[in-house]
Each structure stands twice: as structure tokens, then as C-alpha cells.
Amino acid sequence: MTIDRFGTKEFMDVKPNNTDIRRDLVSLLPRLRRFALVLAQNGAKADELVSKVCGQALLKAPFQDAEDRLDLRLFGAICSLWRTEIRKKKASNETVVCLHSAATSSPQLPMILSAELAAAFLLCAVEELSYREAAAVMATTEDSIAETVLAARRELAIVTESEAERRA
Known part of the structure; x- marks a missing residue:
């Protein structure tokens, strides 16, 4: 004014x-x-x-x-x-x-993780957001994001192990 x-x-x-x-x-x-x-x-x-x-x-x-x-x-x-x-x-x-x-x-999108797991993992691991920032984006708590990212990493580890077994 x-x-x-x-x-x-x-x-x-x-x-x-x-x-x-x-x-x-x-x-x-x-x-x-x-x-x-x-x-x-x-x-x-x-x-x-x-x-x-x-x-x-x-x-x-x-x-x-x-x-x-x-x-x-x-x-x-x-x-x-x-x-x-x-x-x-x-x-x-x-x-x-x-x-x-x-x-x-x-075939263009071979998704291994559910949308929620993949989104939390993407924000934290790829976009390098902190758990606090990712929690703000996803409208949830930091603990929930930490648990979701952990679950995503576990699922990815299982897939990686099964891929290694198939190749062997």
C-alpha cells in the first residue's frame, strides 16, 4: 500500500x-x-x-x-x-x-513396489529428501516414512536376491 x-x-x-x-x-x-x-x-x-x-x-x-x-x-x-x-x-x-x-x-513401467512404498523410497533415496521433508510431502509422520522406506528396501533386497539366483 x-x-x-x-x-x-x-x-x-x-x-x-x-x-x-x-x-x-x-x-x-x-x-x-x-x-x-x-x-x-x-x-x-x-x-x-x-x-x-x-x-x-x-x-x-x-x-x-x-x-x-x-x-x-x-x-x-x-x-x-x-x-x-x-x-x-x-x-x-x-x-x-x-x-x-x-x-x-x-510393459513400460515394471513396478516392483506399491505406489506408497515407491513414492517414499523415491523421495528419500533418489530425491535425497530428509525423512522430515518426505513426511511433509506425503502428509504423514517421519516414523511412518522411515518404516515405509525400510519396507521398500526390504522388498527391493528380496527382488535383488531372487534375480541373482535366477542368473546363477
């Missing part, structure tokens, strides 16, 4: 500087898509999630705190949107495909 030469208060319009967020969004796109793929286990659905979240981020950019990490905010938004869509499918009695069967029917 400023005071003009007549002594009246003027409210400055919020003029977004979308240049910075657009540049940041472009650099984050591969990471966002990878995370969305882990959750959705479908390329088209992952692209839709990323598109919606990026659109929301552009609209909310002028009102966001510059101190917040954009990547964490967007990962959280993708996770939230994905969970909302899963709830909508269940509420409308649509057939919700089992994640493991969807993964095996799609």
Missing part, C-alpha cells in the same frame, strides 16, 4: 513475476514427472497430475512465500491430488486397479 500525492491510499496490484517460477518449474519437470509416474503408474495420468499441479503453482505464485521450497510444495501437491483422485474413484464405485496388476500389465 502506498500513499499518492493527494494523500489517498493506493493498493498496489500484485503483479506476479512468473518468470522465476516458470524457469523453476521447467527445471523441476523431470523430477515432478518421475514422482507422478511412481504414484500413478501410468504415463498419461502422471502427465495430467504434473500439468494440473504446475497450473496451480503458476496461479498461486504471487501469493506464495519465497522462503518455501518449490519442489517440496509441488511434490506435496502431486501427492495430495493423486490421493484425492483415488478417493473420487472409490466413491464413484469405479474399478480401482490393483497397483501391482497395473504395473505388470504395462
